[in-house]
Amino acid sequence: MKTILFSLTLFFLTTTCFGQFKHEQNSSGDPLSEKMDPNGMKQGNWNYMDSNNSNFRTENYKDNTLVSNLYKANAKSVDVSAFKQKNINSFSQKEIKDLATTLSAIGNGEIVILNDNTVSIHFYFDKIKNKAAIAGVKVDNLKKYALQKTIIFF
Secondary structure, eight states, rough: HHHHHHHHHHHHHHHHHSBOOOOOOOOOOOOOOEOTTTTTEEEEEEEEETSSSEEEEEEEEEEEOOOOOOOOTTTTEEEEEEEEEHHHHHHHOOOHHHHHHHHHHHHEEEEETTTTTOOOEEEEEEEEEEEGGGGGOOOGGGGSSSSSSSEOOO
């Protein structure tokens, strides 16, 4: 009975906490990505998948320490390890609060603003509530704020 409860708890935690990840396993069922070692430390590549089932960012961990954080932009990788990370609800500007309301009705994801003020939005592949509404989201208005080198989570 304890084994069943433990298995159900583990399944619940992995599906709710790590929803943006698409786990890869070898033929024996051992994880190839998103690994937690027996001490609970992150190891290896943690791949973030968007609503199109494409990998848009890969974090690499060694003993729970972030080694690299590579964002894929225009066929090249950009290291976003030093980028500021903010939650969209921490902003006080009305325009950004309105954007937060819109995004919360669609799903969860992140907005990445590169050094050159390029803004892109990614919805996590299994955290979409309304896929049809994604096309109507406009984030270019974030360019007028000093948010270069920022990842905004929503």
